[in-house]
Amino acid sequence: MARSITGYFFILPAMIVLALLIAYPLVYTVYLSLTNSAGALTDRNFINVMRPAATAISFVNLIYWVGASVVFEVVLGTAAAILLNQKFPGRGFVRSVTLIPWVVPSIVAATTWAWMFHTEFGIINYMLSGAGLVRQPVGWLTDIHLVMGVMVAINVWKLFPFVAVMVLAALQAIPDELYEAAKIDGANFWDETLYVTLPQVRTVLIAVTLLLVIWGLNSITLIYAITQGGPANATLITPILIFRLAFQSFQFNQAAALSVVFFAVTAVIVAIYMRISRAGEVA
Amino acid sequence: MNRISKSLVFATASAVVTLLPTLAMAGQITWWTPNWGEQRARKLAADFEKANPDITINIEVTTSQGLPERVLTALQSGAAPDIIEVQHAWVQGYAQSDLVQPVDDLLKDSSDYNKAALNYVTYQDHLYGVPYRVECIGLLYNRDDFTKAGLDPDKPPQTWNDWTADAKALTRDGVFGMAITAGGEVGNTITRALPLIWMNGGDIISADGKTATINTPQAVAAVKYYTDFFTNGYSPDSTLQNDGVANRQLFIAGKVAMYQSGQFDIAPIQQGAPNLKLGATPLPHPEGKSSACILSGWSYVIPKDAKNPTDAKKFIQFLNTTDNDAYFTDTFPARISSLQAQRFQDPLLKPFGAALADGRPAPNNPHWVQISQAFFDGIQRILTKQQDVQTSMNQTNDDIQSLLDQ
Amino acid sequence: MKKPSPLRLTIVAVCSIVLVVVCLFPFAWMALSSVKKLDELYTVPPHWLPSAPTLDHYATVLFNSNIPRYFLNSIVIAVGSTGLSLILAIFAAYGFARFDFPGKAAFQSFVLVGQLLPTAAVIVPLFITLRWLHLVNTYWGLILVYMIITLPLSVWMLTSYLRGIPVELEEAARIDGASRLGILFRIVVPLSLPGIVAVVVYAFVTTWNEFIFALCFATDSSVKTLPIGLAEFSTEFNTDWGGVMAASLVMTVPIVLLFLAFQRLFVGGLTAGATKG
Numbered sequence: 003m004a005r006s007i008t009g010y011f012f013i014l015p016a017m018i019v020l021a022l023l024i025a026y027p028l029v030y031t032v033y034l035s036l037t038n039s040a041g042a043l044t045d046r047n048f049i050n051v052m053r054p055a056a057t058a059i060s061f062v063n064l065i066y067w068v069g070a071s072v073v074f075e076v077v078l079g080t081a082a083a084i085l086l087n088q089k090f091p092g093r094g095f096v097r098s099v100t101l102i103p104w105v106v107p108s109i110v111a112a113t114t115w116a117w118m119f120h121t122e123f124g125i126i127n128y129m130l131s132g133a134g135l136v137r138q139p140v141g142w143l144t145d146i147h148l149v150m151g152v153m154v155a156i157n158v159w160k161l162f163p164f165v166a167v168m169v170l171a172a173l174q175a176i177p178d179e180l181y182e183a184a185k186i187d188g189a190n191f192w193d194e195t196l197y198v199t200l201p202q203v204r205t206v207l208i209a210v211t212l213l214l215v216i217w218g219l220n221s222i223t224l225i226y227a228i229t230q231g232g233p234a235n236a237t238l239i240t241p242i243l244i245f246r247l248a249f250q251s252f253q254f255n256q257a258a259a260l261s262v263v264f265f266a267v268t269a270v271i272v273a274i275y276m277r278i279s280r281a282g283e284v285a
Numbered sequence: 286m287n288r289i290s291k292s293l294v295f296a297t298a299s300a301v302v303t304l305l306p307t308l309a310m311a312g313q314i315t316w317w318t319p320n321w322g323e324q325r326a327r328k329l330a331a332d333f334e335k336a337n338p339d340i341t342i343n344i345e346v347t348t349s350q351g352l353p354e355r356v357l358t359a360l361q362s363g364a365a366p367d368i369i370e371v372q373h374a375w376v377q378g379y380a381q382s383d384l385v386q387p388v389d390d391l392l393k394d395s396s397d398y399n400k401a402a403l404n405y406v407t408y409q410d411h412l413y414g415v416p417y418r419v420e421c422i423g424l425l426y427n428r429d430d431f432t433k434a435g436l437d438p439d440k441p442p443q444t445w446n447d448w449t450a451d452a453k454a455l456t457r458d459g460v461f462g463m464a465i466t467a468g469g470e471v472g473n474t475i476t477r478a479l480p481l482i483w484m485n486g487g488d489i490i491s492a493d494g495k496t497a498t499i500n501t502p503q504a505v506a507a508v509k510y511y512t513d514f515f516t517n518g519y520s521p522d523s524t525l526q527n528d529g530v531a532n533r534q535l536f537i538a539g540k541v542a543m544y545q546s547g548q549f550d551i552a553p554i555q556q557g558a559p560n561l562k563l564g565a566t567p568l569p570h571p572e573g574k575s576s577a578c579i580l581s582g583w584s585y586v587i588p589k590d591a592k593n594p595t596d597a598k599k600f601i602q603f604l605n606t607t608d609n610d611a612y613f614t615d616t617f618p619a620r621i622s623s624l625q626a627q628r629f630q631d632p633l634l635k636p637f638g639a640a641l642a643d644g645r646p647a648p649n650n651p652h653w654v655q656i657s658q659a660f661f662d663g664i665q666r667i668l669t670k671q672q673d674v675q676t677s678m679n680q681t682n683d684d685i686q687s688l689l690d691q
Numbered sequence: 692m693k694k695p696s697p698l699r700l701t702i703v704a705v706c707s708i709v710l711v712v713v714c715l716f717p718f719a720w721m722a723l724s725s726v727k728k729l730d731e732l733y734t735v736p737p738h739w740l741p742s743a744p745t746l747d748h749y750a751t752v753l754f755n756s757n758i759p760r761y762f763l764n765s766i767v768i769a770v771g772s773t774g775l776s777l778i779l780a781i782f783a784a785y786g787f788a789r790f791d792f793p794g795k796a797a798f799q800s801f802v803l804v805g806q807l808l809p810t811a812a813v814i815v816p817l818f819i820t821l822r823w824l825h826l827v828n829t830y831w832g833l834i835l836v837y838m839i840i841t842l843p844l845s846v847w848m849l850t851s852y853l854r855g856i857p858v859e860l861e862e863a864a865r866i867d868g869a870s871r872l873g874i875l876f877r878i879v880v881p882l883s884l885p886g887i888v889a890v891v892v893y894a895f896v897t898t899w900n901e902f903i904f905a906l907c908f909a910t911d912s913s914v915k916t917l918p919i920g921l922a923e924f925s926t927e928f929n930t931d932w933g934g935v936m937a938a939s940l941v942m943t944v945p946i947v948l949l950f951l952a953f954q955r956l957f958v959g960g961l962t963a964g965a966t967k968g
Contacts, residue, residue, distance in 0.1 A: 008871060009790025013798060016783035016846055023839045024805045027816040031808070039382070050691055054684065056662075085706050088699075096707045098951040101892075102714050105946045106721075107900045107918055109350075110939040114717045120531075121523035122540060125720065125737045144468075144525035146669045159713070164893065168848060171889035174957050175855045175882075191699070202855070209851040213844055216806045223902075230470065233525045234665035241809055248811035249354045251654040252378035254361075261812040268807050276800070321926035350922040351906045354814075358907040362818035364827055530928060538735045549928050557730055615927070 031265075034258035047259035056235055057243060057260070061267075064239040066150060067157075067225075068218035074158040075214055076207065079165020084195060086166065087173045097170075104163040112227035115156045119143050143229060146236040153237050157224055161217070165210055172206035173199065208279045212272065219268045240264055314596050315343045315366035319352070325613050333603050340596050360384040365588035367597035373405035373416060373582050374472075374647060374654075380408035381651055385586045387411040391598055391605075401580040402619045404646040414584035415601050416619035417610055421578035421640035422476055422547045424569065425554070428562040430455055430542035441566040445510060448569040452519040455542040462519040464535060464544040465511060467668050469528020471654075471661040475647070476579050477529075477545045478664065482507040483577040483645065484570045489660060490685065494650045497685035499660065500678040509674045512667045525668055537561070547581075548616055548637045565636045567643070580644035582619060617641060652688040659684040718943075725749070725936035732932050748933035749941075757912055758938055761920040764909075765899055767830055768916060772837040773894040776845045779838075780890065784849035785875050789858075799850075806843045810903060813839070821908060828910045836904055841894040848893070852886030853879060888956050896946065917942050 038044045051057060086097050103111070118125050119142040127139045142152045180198050189197065200207075222241045225231060231238035244264065248257035318326040323346050330342040345366060347355065353375065359365045360379065371379070379385040389412050395403055399419045406414035428438035434454045442448040448463070455462035466473045482488065487504030490497055498504060514520045521527065521535060532544040537557040545568065554563055570576040585601050587594050603609065610618040611626035617638065618624060629638065647653060663681035666672045672680070724732055725748050727741040752758050787799060817836055818827070826832030860882070861874050869877070880887065902918040909915045921942070924934040 006790055007792055009786045009792040009795070012786025012790070013783040016779040016842060017798060017801070019779060019835075019838050020802065020805055020842055023817065023820070023836070024808070026820055027808055027813045028804075030816040031812045046691075053687065082710060085703065085710065088703050090700065090703050090707070092707070094951055094954055096711060097954045097957070098947050099711050099714050101947055101950050102718050102943065105896055105900075105943050106718060107902075107921060107939055107942060109902070109918070109921065110721065110935060111717065113935075114721050116526070118717060118720060120526065122521055122535060122735055123523075123538075123733060123737055125739075128736050139522055141522060141525070144523060144669075146671070159717075163714070167889050167892055170957055171885035172852065172855065174885040175852070205851040205854050206848070209847055212803075213806075213847065216803065220806070220809060222810075229468075229526070232468065232662075232665050234669045234671060235662060236669075241811075244809045245811045246654075246658070249357055251652070252357075252382055253655075254382075257811055261809050264809060265807055269804075272803060272807070273800070319927065320923055321929075345911060346923075348919070348922040348925060349927050350925055351903060354903060355907050358814050358818055361815045362822060364818065364822055364910075530930075533928075534733045535735070538733055540735050553929050557733070 031258045031261050034255050035262045038255055047255045048263070051247070051256045051260045052263070056238060057240075059235050060238045060240040060243050063150065063235075063237065064219065064241075067154065067237075067239050068215055070151075070154045071157045071161070071218050072211060072214045074154070075161050075165050076211055078158065079162040079210075080169050080200075080203075080207065082162060082166040083169035083173060084199065086170050100163050100166055102163070103159050104161065104167075106160075108160070108223040109227055111160060112156070112224050115159075116143065116228045119152060144233060146233060149229060149233065149236050153225055153229065156228070157218075157221070160224065161214065165214070168206060168210050169203055172203040176202045212275055212279075215275065216268070216272065219264075219271075312339050312593075312596065313341050313343060314368065314593055314600055315345060316600070317345050317347050317356075317366050317369045319370055320346045320348055322613065322615060329604060329609060329613060333600055336603075337599070340600070342600065357384075360588050360590075363590045365590050367587065367591040367593050368601060369586050369588065370417075370583050371414070371586055373402060373414070373580070373584055376406045376414040376584055376586060377408060377649055377651070377653070379586060380406075380411075380413040384589055385413050386589055386591070386594060387413055388415055388587060388598070388601075391415050391601055397607075397621050399580065399619050399621065399641070399644070401644045401646040402582055402584070404649065405580075406584055407649070414586045415605060416582060416584045417605055418584075418614040418616055419580055419582035419619050419641065419644065420547050420549070420616035421580055421637060421644045422545050423565050423567050423578075423636045423640050424543060425536065425546050425550060426543040426564045426566070427536065427539075427541075428564045430460060431564070433458075434542075438562070438564055441564055442569045443566070444569055445571045449510075449513070452514060452543065453517070456519045460539065461521045461535075461541050462543060463514050464527065464532045464541040465514045465520045465524060466528050466532060466545075467515065467524045467664055468526040469531065471657050472581075473528040474661050474664060475657045476581065478508065478511045478660075479647070480568060480577045480579055480645075481511050484568075484574055485510075486574070488648075489656065490648055490650065490689065494648065495689060497682045497689060499663075499685060500675070500682040505675055505678050508664065508667070508678060512664060512674065515668050525665065548634055551633055563633065565633055567636050567640045576640070576643045578640045578644045580641070580646055582616070584619075650689075652691070655688050656685050659688070721936045721939055725933060725940055727933065729931075729933055748931075748937035751931075751934050752937045752941055756920065756934070756938070757915070757923060758917065758920045758941060760912055761915050761917045762941070764830075764914055765916045768833050768837070768914075769895050769898040771830060771834040772841060772898045773891055775834060776838060776841040776894050777887070777891060779842060780845035780849050781875070781880065781887070783846045784853050785879065787846070787850045788853035789861075799847075802843045802846050804843075805839045814903065814907060817904075818907060827908060828914055830914060833905060833908055833914065833916075836908060837898045837901065840897055840901065845890045845894055848890055849883070849886060852883050852889075855886075856882050885957050888953055892950060892953070899942070899946065 035047055036043055038046065082100060086100065117123060121127060121139045121141055121144060130136045143149050181194060184194050184198050220241055222245055225237050225239060226242055229237045231242045244257050244260045247253045247260060326344055330344055334340060334342060356369055356371060392412050392415060398416060402416035402419050406412050406416060426441055431438040434457065436451060436454060442451045452462035466477055479489065482504045485503045485507040487498065487501050487507060489499050515524045521541065529546055532541060533546060533550050533553060535541040536544055537554055554561060567576050568578060587597050591597060604613065607620055607622045610620045611623035650656065659681050663677045666677045667674055723741065726744040728743060728745055731738055731741055821827045821832050821836065826835065856879060860878055864874050864878055900918060905916040906919055921935060921938055924931045924938065
């Protein structure tokens with residue numbers, strides 16, 4: 003790696019654009035969070051926003067939401083990428099179909115899934131009871147023990163193609179010689195995957211996982227469109243609380259305060275993550 | 286918004302205005318109107334332009350999805366149109382945050398307006414919106430289902446005892462007797478459950494807005510009455526994910542015999558199930574008490590940063606003449622004199638018109654949205670069997686009280 | 692080349708079928724709904740196939756709605772923002788991947804910061820910024836604003852793709868006297884084509900489907916995008932579901948077909964032989 007200030011020139015255009023777009027919102031948000039609606043400095047926003055039980059619940063749900071989603075997105079996405087990397091007839095078709103969940107507009111995907119999981123109208127309950135697998139309609143989205151799992155499943159469905167495409171691109175850079183050398187050493191498919199494929203895509207996998215975590219921490223569309231955070235806050239996550247405060251309750255200062263807390267927490271998570279991944283990375 | 290930040294916005298806005306040739310001069314009005322009234326809006330705009338050749342009206346059609354966010358963003362960034370149509374309940378928040386202009390001069394004839402609607406748009410003794418549309422919900426029912434259950438379709442339930450008995454009788458053969466909502470946007474359930482509390486003599490918060498009163502015996506009894514429809518099995522299994530629209534769809538599909546809704550469902554029902562014999566009645570009330578209803582509807586507001594408020598006010602006066610108000614509204618007009626128009630004499634609309642008289646505004650409290658969210662969460666806790674009615678309402682009471690104490 | 696074993700083919704076939712079914716199932720439901728008459732959409736129990744398929748919804752979408760106009764706008768904005776992000780990101784990623792300079796880690800973290808801010812916190816200040824730049828309700832305004840969504844990820848992902856390319860190739864070229872820019876465009880970019888395609892797909896899809904920024908920053912139909920067109924099928928209490936489904940297909944299928952063409956670029960072994968000798 004060259005130690006050189008040439009690096010600055012390469013990154014400069016992108017940094018300028020980002021700074022232009024990010025600087026003002028950052029300042030604006032921090033400012034709002036520390037003042038009340040009359041403009042006076044106060045810390046009441048933080049107190050008022052952290053006090054309700056819903057705030058704590060939303061953070062707990064958020065951890066579950068992000069954790070479960072990311073694990074399955076990465077595992078299924080990588081598995082799909084490995085599959086799509088194999089040579090077989092019709093590969094182009096399968097690759098394109100895999101993209102569909104990601105490309106379908108979120109709102110439409112959300113309402114379609116909500117419809118399919120509907121206790122009365124839904125095709126899923128219809129098929130399950132038709133096949134004799136359940137006796138009573140399952141409350142996929144009304145049972146508080148099932149709903150978060152269902153939402154995670156929908157989220158994974160929506161995002162695993164992103165992982166698949168990103169990892170597939172990384173798989174292209176693996177030189178064939180490495181596989182050939184492994185075969186000469188008597189490796190089978192699993193050995194190939196574990197000792198050749200995965201290590202080569204490590205960097206990309208780490209980057210993808212980090213991005214999925216960040217997105218998960220910020221996602222509202224799916225949950226907001228399907229359950230609005232319910233029932234009884236079973237699927238309430240912090241970004242939805244922020245959204246409600248800012249756009250429905252006119253509590254801009256509190257929304258800003260919660261955004262600041264949220265930002266701090268996610269920044270810490272990201273920093274820890276980067277420290278861990280840096281530790282394993284070769285310079 | 287606080288003063289410093291406002292001056293920042295104002296400085297920015299005026300910089301933009303002076304640096305650019307102003308696009309909206311006197312003589313141009315930008316009107317944000319929702320897509321469901323677009324054709325009527327265009328006709329009225331054309332009529333006005335003919336009568337006022339020096340004024341042009343730019344119509345920008347809005348959608349219901351994302352509307353509150355879009356309006357709020359426009360109001361806060363200083364890039365707002367001249368007239369926006371918003372729901373009554375949003376006006377309080379705008380007035381408090383100093384985002385809309387007072388319009389007292391447009392409502393000199395306020396005695397011709399629905400009182401509850403005026404209440405919504407009043408803030409600190411000034412009026413900040415011009416109501417043009419009001420509605421109340423009633424009870425819609427399937428007359429054939431009544432006959433099949435041995436009930437008289439011309440005698441829909443009037444009291445709570447009748448309501449429960451009918452719901453029970455109608456729950457048969459794969460049909461649910463009475464569908465309530467406990468899913469979707471919070472407003473659906475507030476509109477359906479809060480009136481029951483009022484009918485029973487209770488309220489969500491005290492009149493002075495300082496105390497939460499949702500756990501009083503009258504309120505709790507009413508909440509129990511509402512949730513019992515689901516607890517006793519008269520409301521569909523999917524209740525926790527259903528809003529008013531879902532219930533309408535279930536009604537059209539023949540899975541539900543009765544449900545609460547407004548007159549705006551009549552047309553979709555007639556279209557979706559032309560053979561369904563529809564009946565309507567005002568919401569039943571407890572024995573010996575009278576009915577009540579939450580008034581909903583829409584108003585015109587003029588943003589603080591509107592470029593052409595003078596012409597905008599002129600246009601609103603035109604829009605809200607007795608005839609035009611009767612023409613433009615989707616449901617009922619806010620003007621009392623407009624109610625005489627021909628289109629409101631339809632017999633199916635009679636129960637809804639009657640309900641208007643019992644219409645009350647939602648409480649004018651700065652924390653109303655969060656209060657209704659707390660109430661809605663409480664109902665969901667009951668229906669998910671996490672808490673019984675009294676415990677849930679006690680918790681809701683605490684949540685609301687801490688909001689009021691802020 | 693050795694022929695793959697029958698066992699391998701069977702496993703691949705089974706997995707592919709499962710993958711296709713999982714991805715297509717809701718989409719198939721959407722497609723079927725787009726040709727059903729309105730009264731068939733909400734039956735209990737649900738109907739799989741339409742009894743009288745109709746193309747009315749597509750006729751509405753193509754001839755009676757704003758969708759065609761919004762389609763054009765979406766293309767302009769998505770192509771513009773993808774192109775701009777790509778250029779900026781290629782440069783930035785190369786800088787991060789090949790150079791070491793003071794504060795590098797800080798800059799890399801800064802890139803991610805934009806992704807951490809909640810939309811609700813960002814939207815009003817962004818609108819104010821756009822007004823200050825006189826870019827409200829313009830193509831360039833939206834293209835610029837979408838940078839906040841596409842740029843961080845593009846930089847981040849491209850950096851990791853570029854790191855995967857062996858440095859030796861570039862060093863050989865340096866010895867031969869090639870300039871940094873020359874290396875970047877003649878060696879690095881061709882080798883990182885799959886990564887670039889992946890980033891292009893991401894940026895394009897994200898801007899194509901983005902709703903709330905478009906809703907707030909595009910105030911008339913000269914600039915409005917497809918997701919807003921979708922929202923226009925809903926009125927206050929009613930949604931034309933047939934129309935929404937048909938419009939969704941119109942929104943989704945072109946991109947999938949485009950990807951079908953591009954995915955040819957995902958061929959392995961681009962860096963084969965790089966480390967030999």
